Amino acid sequence: MSEKNDKLLSILKLQPVVPVLVIDDLASAVPLARALVAGGLKAIEITLRTTAALEAIRAVANEVEGAVTGAGTILNAAQYEAAVEAGSQFIVSPGTTQELIDAAADSEIPLLPGAATASEVMGLREEGFTMMKFFPAEQAGGAAYLKSLSSPLAGTFFCPTGGISLSNARDYLSLPNVVCVGGSWVAPKELVARGDWAGITKLASEAFALRG
Structure with missing residues (x-):
């Protein structure tokens, strides 16, 4: 389990913001991912x-150099397996459910x-997890709530997601128990629809600069 925790931590430490994408049009996936990586x-x-x-x-796993592709909104073991098979x-x-915990143990x-x-x-710590997604972040109590967990649950690290934007991302990133945040603001639907990949690269660059 420690090896998988280390692998996950190395991925999440790549950047301060992990883009959370909803892909409606398959044709947009590769150019969108390339814009984010750029x-x-x-x-x-x-x-x-x-x-x-x-x-x-x-498509992103096979065609976008430098991309580390993940799957979100995984609800069961079948989806877990399909997402892994896809790359x-x-x-x-x-x-989290026991079914997902078991699927993770087998993968x-x-x-x-x-x-x-x-x-x-x-409960997740008892299963060996040290990295978790705090969701829905803003609705569940926000940065103040997550900060309050940092001392009693020391050694647990989070990627907060849900209601996070450029305006409040630093509130989370300044916390000792936050490695990165997840956000959809770096790929607005209107820019994707227009194919404004340069605009998305600009938003991605602004998000990446939050590391400082």
């Missing part, structure tokens, strides 16, 4: 919320499990 955001989460998602993961290098879930590809309460975090 801006410094190599680790990319493609959510399984559309019919194009698995093929988008496959995902990390898996993200909004919450070489690490899981970033979702948690929103101290009890959920403690």
Whole structure:
């Protein structure tokens, strides 16, 4: 388990912001991923919320140099297996079930499990997880809540996602228990629809600069 935790940590440390993408049009997946990578955001989460998602993961994994492709909104073992088969290098879930924990144990590809309460975090720690997704971040208590967990649950690290934007990302990134944040603002639907890849690279570069 420690090896998978280390693998996941190395991915999440690539950048301060992990783009969370909903791909409706498969044709946009590769140029969108290339635009994000050009801006410094190599680790990319493609959510399984559309019919194009698995093929988008496959295309980005195969065609975008430098991209570290992940799958989000994974809800069960079948989706976990399909996402790995498509080329995902990390898996993200909004919450956690025993089925997902078992799927993660059977796979070489690490899981970033979702948690929103101290009890959920403690349960995941018992299973050996040290990296978790805090979701939905803003709605579940925001940066102040996550900060309050840092001392009693020391040694647990988070990627908060949900309601995070350029304006509040630093509030989370300044916390000792936050490695990175997840956000969709780096790939606005209107820019994707227009094929404004330069505009997305600019947003990605601004997000990458949050590391400082």
